Amino acid sequence: CDTKELHDLNINPQALNQVNLNLIFTSAELGIASNGTSGDNRYIDWRTNIGMCAYAIQQLANAGGGIAPGDKYTVNAETNAAPFDFTYNDQLKNLAEILKQSGPGGFGEGKYLNMRQAARILRAFSFARLTDFYGNIPYSEANKGTEGIFFPKYDTQDAVYADLLKELDEASSALSTSNPDEGFAAADFIYKGDIAKWKKFGYSLMLRLAMRISNVDAAKAATYVTKAAAGGVFASNAENVWVAMADGPGEWTNQNGISRAFDPGDGGQPAYLSATLVNFLKGTNANSAADDDPRLMIISGGIGDWTAAGYTPITVDPLKQKGMPNGYDQPMLDKLEGQAVILPKTYSRINVKMLQDSDPYMIMNYGEVEFLLAEAIERKIGTGISGTAQSHYEAGVKASMQMYTPYDASLTVSDAAVTAYLKTYPYGTTRPALEMIGEQMWVNKFFNWWEAWNDWRRTGFPKLTAINYPGNVTNGTIPVRLRYPTNEVAGNPNYQSGATMPDELTTKVWWDK
Amino acid sequence: YAQEMTVSGKVSDAAGGEIAGVNVVVKGTTRGTTTNDKGEYSITVEKGKTLTFSYIGYITKEVVANATILNLSLTAEATALNEVVVTALGISREKRSLAYSITEVSGTNMTAAREANLGNALAGRVAGVNVSKIASGPAGSSRVIIRGNKSLQGPNQPLYVIDGIPMDNNNFGQAGLWGGSDEGDGLSSINPDDIESVTVLKGANAAALYGSRATNGVINVTTKRGTKRKGIGVEFGSNYVFEKFNDLSDLQKSYGSGAYADGVAVKPSTQTQAYEWGDDSWGPKYDNSQYVGFDGKMRPYAYQGDNFSRFYQTGHAFTNNLALSGGNENQNFRASVTNLNSTTIIPNSGYDRINISLSTNAKFGKRLTLDAKVLYSEEKAKNRPNVSDSPGNAIQSLWRTPGSYNVLDYYGDPNKPGAIPAGTDANSLSVFGKQVGEEFQQASNNWGQNPYWVTHQFIKTDKKNRFITSGSLKYQLTDWLYVSGRVGLDKYQRRAEGLTPEGTGYQRGGARSMGTWNVQEINAEYMVGVNKDFGKIGVNAFVGGNRMRWKYDFVNIYGNGFNVQFFPAINNVKGKSWDFNYQERGINSLFGSAEISYDGFLYLNATARNDWFSVLNPESNNTLYPSVGTSFVFSDAFKNLPSWLSYGKLRASWAQVGNATNEAYSTNLTYSLNGNPHLGYAMASFSQAMGNNGTIPNPNLMPLTSTEKEFGIDFRLFNNKVAVDFTYYDQQTTNDILNATISKASGFGQTYVNVGKMQNRGIELLLTVTPLKSANLNWDVSLNLAKNNNKVKSLIGNSNELVMEEPRTRNAYIKNIVGQPFGMITGRVQKMSPDGQPVFYNDGRPVGSAGYEVIGNGIAKLTGGLTNAFNYKGIDLSFLVDFKWGGDILSGTNMRLTQWGVSKQSLQGREGEAPLTVTGVTQEGTEYKPFTKTLSPREAFDYWQSVGGEADAVTPMYLYDASFIKLRQLTLGYTFPKRLLEKTPLQNLSISFVGRNLAILFKNIDNVDPESTYSNGNSQGFDYFGFPSTRSYGFNLRATF
Incomplete structure (x- = not known):
């Protein structure tokens, strides 16, 4: 009765016992853009x-x-859980399998030399994102479910950062053009297997992570800033990390997740710009367009109705752009404006040209690298960075203003406009240098809002005024972390002993000082 | 030449009352008569021939005609001492020989007052069978649990066997955290009109012969068959019932649409305001002034009346059944066709079913018998209601509608209900950000649908065609040795179509899907058996084997948005995608059974079965399940027992059953390609985790084992007027196969593991009393009771807790916890200071606990039913009251009703209402300070948002005792006396009033039915905007020709 015919029923005709790991790498690349394979x-x-x-x-x-707990400082379970629930299970699971199978004893041992290093860089990128959100996270025991670790322990954030920096160091230096390609170029839809760019990504990410811990571990920060500068970081917008997205075939995996989240045809988030941002972009003189940030009418698509049928601007006049104040509900806005406010007729929206389903997804850009270098020089962190803080700041502003063309070819800013802006707001004069760097990083990370939040938590820039909406859970302070998902709280026995406590929006993570 | 004689006499029942209408037939001929009103008969017969006396409800008696006066009494079947029941593998056995408890429910119990789903029809009927009626509508599925949940996670529902053929009871989807609908189960395919009887094999002992799949008990359905009779019998039945909404709500009627602005409750004064927060009922007290609605129209700010009765309609269910049957000594047949048409209380939804069945039995010569059967069903469900979460959930939208609206204000375009009507002004369209013809949203929240848009514009249909066919042959080699074989096929195709129409709030471009399932299960079985008596010792034994193959494939095509607007064809969707799923499973089995009896009062049974599973790796893919049992009829063994003891039997048994509950392909880690390449780049990942929630395979899985001991006593007293059937059982599951929810940081959502121990111990009691019995009057009372104690004894590794389900309110979890019963409800509670004082924020909101605390259990401990049947001269009245005791339900509905300001609870603390004062402590660092505060209306609002919220919830406030007593069924019928029908072609005619779920006699929960759990899954005890409570009543007509 125990026949081969019976056993054969359990062979899945749709599955493979071994696979070309490059195919998993492609999944992971798509995954880093909002966990696109989930x-x-x-x-x-x-x-x-x-x-x-x-x-x-x-x-x-x-x-x-x-869903807007960030506007009123309330709690939303999905907001808290999303990164945890959709990162370990998405790109990190795939990256862990690549590293396992291309490592000792794996069926791909000794192969995929460069792809393996690229996988380590994407892994560091993803884990950094997680720990920045939560603080302590499962790390050393994470993604070992197939080895029988079902409830991984939590690692402290400093331990996680120490290892991520070590990983980036090893991976970036191990990447080599003399390694065989082994199918990497055909699978890597970000850089098409360009090893030099991958190295720069590794070192640029190292620079980001090193600066992030600079308030709490200055020595380690300096070590890795120095290594990053020596290794070579991004030098132009051509090296920016974009994940190309597409109109299809599937809207859930192939389209840009941010665009989809705002899609007016899909119950999405309203796309109103904050008054804080619009006022910053409008410059010192709200009544003059001359001092505006050239990005004002790139980021803002104007005031108007955006429906599934299309976007109908009422005004694209920069002087008439108006942001919505944070922390207001409809009756409060009516009172503030002294009339019944029709939102789409009142407030500026994100430019629809950057919210197309097939628009690429920004992962990391050159502008940020320049600002980090400027800050490192200002704060004398690390050695070996050429140039001055100002030169890096100005290169950063230029890069930041000129990086939008991949969204839409019309979103250009001329060199002259950049120069004029820098002249209007001279570095270190308009405001203290570090504050200006912080503000620019903030604008630069439009769309990468989690990163803007990380930077603000670390630097305190830009200077934001917290709101105090009734019923908020932070006592009127801007949240500084996410709470763990309910299934971790309820289900992982290691939560109580290892997680960042108290598990509140107001508890600062380790590097946040 | 044989001598003819006239025999006459009187037929009476056990109590001495005469029985009218008894058929008296000369055996082997067509000659016959019936007894008159006094029970008397007279018939001419050849001397020495046999007379057969038969009457419905009594055991047929045969008497040799050797005297001219023959008086005799017939024994009622219900108290018959040598009842025969269908046991495992379809084998009929004398009930007295059984070492375990078995319960039979007659098919007539299911056809009077009806449930579309067989499982629901069993509610309250059988001790130890816990039926949960799911709040998902009449086309939904059922949850039937026998003697408690045996697996921490695996399917805990029993195996359904139709005429010996196991049936696939696959579930097509349940509502969960994110809503959805109950897509029905396999059981709904069964036509109650075709059911002769249902036997429930409760324990492992009873089911051991079925092996693995009988771990959770077996429900054996025997369908009707033709019998030997004169001519062709025609049976016609018609049943018509109304289904009415049963309004259990008790909502506030003095505050309407509005919100707090600057601490003051205001009603909307602009359309934008109305649209932004108009579907919350936090406005000021009604003052009959004018206010602006979401549609920009002015209307009086006053209570607009009951919206439920405006929205819900009367449902109708009309069933017609026609059956033909006939037969002689050697052959018989039965053919039947049944049509059910129904609509529910929700507009535009319903369920239709056609059943066709054909069965035949034939005897060829003396030794060969053939039994063949085809059951065909076609089911169509229209717009199964979405429950739980809000998208497409009309029920939720209705609950939320502020009292200041008439829900008909939401109707919109009369030609396209729920849509923005033509002529809507530009300003309104701008507020909506929408066009004419799109969803007429009553509020800006895209996820709370316009209820008419849901009922009239969404499409959600499914259709299932199913064949259950079987054929068996039995060849009697000698009079004591036989061989038999049976092949059964259960095959169905299901097609489900969905349309989210263009213009829907959360999916403005619209979406379309079309899925097709093809499922089949084939069982082939053979047996060799002996049945022989050696003096006082009888032997009944057989050996056999079975081969089961199950195949499943599913193709789904879907897409969002349409190339050509308002043409919702699947070929017109943009970004067409598809899914494909394929699985095969098989089980090979060998089994044997032996029963030895001594003098008809002592029986010893033993069985063994070995199953080999395809879903496990060969190293650990099989296991042997034994069972032994004994039955001792002491009333026959000892002759000097008191005369009031009519019958007595002791029984004891022990058995094991094992199972492999994991899915196919779950033992080995494999990789698959993602169905949709990205920009031409192929992608791969784990087969087991293409999405977010994969399951880690486990190569070392082995079958789980359920071991059960059972002891029982049956006795009957006072000439069978009192019957007691009592059982104690003790069941334990070890090495449970669990798809355990694990930390997502593992990279997966679940893992298959052999873990844990769980125990069920309980008692079952069936008490039947016949207080009155005479020719004209009969009164039977039957009470069944069962109490089950469940305990989780160990779990995975060192973990003491495993999480199962989470409700949409995101402040609770169902968990399995070591030392506690299966399926504990845990929730966020208020934080307590070290000395036990509740902790508050300074504004009076409660501070939530850091973790989850046990607050209840969703599974009733005590279940039962009480049936009363009176019969007086053709009039019969019977009712079934059923009850459940000791379970809890966490009501998300009540949480939300308060958050939205709809419930009466939400009144407390509003301006001019009873003040809301909180007392406890506040915390600063490690210091606790006494705190008492009477909250301002705005603070009270925040308080009510918080207690049912996600952050600082106080879930015990919404945990209710789910105990209930319901008048489940009532029938009042009249059977026309035969003499009135003499001049008509009718042989029998009865008409009855029938009612189902007529009244909730006891409940303990506000606003909703205690049976409001929205899913039939293992996590029981969450209520969240399920299908409302309904009652149905109507008429039933039966006629035979």
């Missing part, structure tokens, strides 16, 4: 990147509709 790539963006970060960091505002 089947709902707008989930994190909708709930967390927008729902918490974009509002908390006051680039967007929300008077109702969508």
